[in-house]
Amino acid sequence: MFPGVQLREAVGRMAGTGGYVVYLRQEGRGIGLYRKLDAYALQDGGLDTYAANHALGLxxxxxxxxxxxxxxxxxxxxxxxxxxxxxxxxxxxxxxxxQVRERVRTGVFATETNMRYLRAKVEHTGHSLILPGGLDAAGLAG
Structure with missing residues (x-):
């Protein structure tokens, strides 16, 4: 992911409509920095981000x-x-x-290096991403 790209997108979208950016400091999806580093090592061995977390009991x-x-x-x-x-x-x-009236999709910001990660987010947790090649949260061509 590019540093700040999601924040810039959010601020840009809210510039015309208003809103709030709520920032929570939760390193490594809440598992902490050191456990995230362990997960990265497993990902380097071929596991996706979710399989790596599961291998660590997370x-x-x-x-x-x-x-x-x-x-x-x-x-x-x-x-x-x-x-x-x-x-x-x-x-x-x-x-x-x-009450969440609408879940508004963000940009995807796919790169060659993060496609595997983005695909795992769609496949494992139903993120509403339309990836290059058309895979969406339902696993269908978008």
Whole structure:
């Protein structure tokens, strides 16, 4: 991923509509930096990001979006359009009681070096990405 590309996209989209950027510092999908480095070593051996986490006894994604929901609630935001490709973010915010009116897809930002990672996100966790070559969250041509 290119540093800052998702943030730039979000800020650009919100420039005309308004909104909030909620930043949560959750290294390595919530598993921590050292465990993420262990997962990277397994990925270098051929496993995808999710298989590497499972080999280490870790979940697909351990991030907790409760703090984001609490921040939005404190700002008086109870209904929102959420800029994300991650269905887990929607589920966690809704479980907290927020109403996600629409999940708005972000750009894909695919490169030759991150295609395997992006494909794994689609195949394992249903991210709503349309990848070059047409694979989407349903595994169908887009």
């Amino acid at each position: 979940p697909d994604d351990a991030r907790d979006y409760t703090p984001a929901a609490q921040m939005l609630d404190a700002l008086g935001v109870h209904r929102l359009d959420l800029l994300t490709n991650n269905p887990d973010k929607v589920a966690q915010l809704e479980a907290y009681g927020l």
